[in-house]
């Protein structure tokens with residue numbers, strides 16, 4: 001029997017060792033996504049997420065990921081499916097519930113649970129009225145909730161796209 005020891009990877013941002021890397025597309029200063037991803041440890045992913053959420057001027061929904069693959073921000077303006085995606089996800093971003101669950105800051109981000117995924121399709125969502133347990137967050141608390149969730153699953157994200165540009169959108 002052969003035992004292969006997996007070498008730890010090095011984070012491209014801080015240089016620390018990490019068991020695996022998150023592959024992340026960061027927004028640039030111009031507000032677009034860089035076309036080359038960077039490999040980040042979980043701590044650097046959290047910092048990058050906080051920075052991206054502060055720089056991002058609009059609102060976004062994080063739908064609880066089904067897996068660790070290809071999960072990232074997608075602006076509603078590029079989305080064609082109004083009925084299955086834009087309208088249901090926008091329903092989570094009502095301006096009336098816009099304070100963070102954990103602090104008094106303005107909340108532009110919403111975390112919604114797995115049941116937001118419509119049972120009929122991989123890319124169709126339920127409206128807020130059909131989902132319980134969505135949470136509004138400020139930048140820091142959205143990032144810490146998301147990273148806490150990733151850690152609890154032991155996930156290292158592939159092709160993760162942080163929020164960019166200036167328009168509302170979803171992460172899914």
Ligand SMILES: [Zn+2]
Pocket residue numbers: 011012013014015016040041042043044045
């Ligand atoms: Zn790092």
Ligand SMILES: [Zn+2]
Pocket residue numbers: 100101102103104105137138139140141
């Ligand atoms: Zn907060």
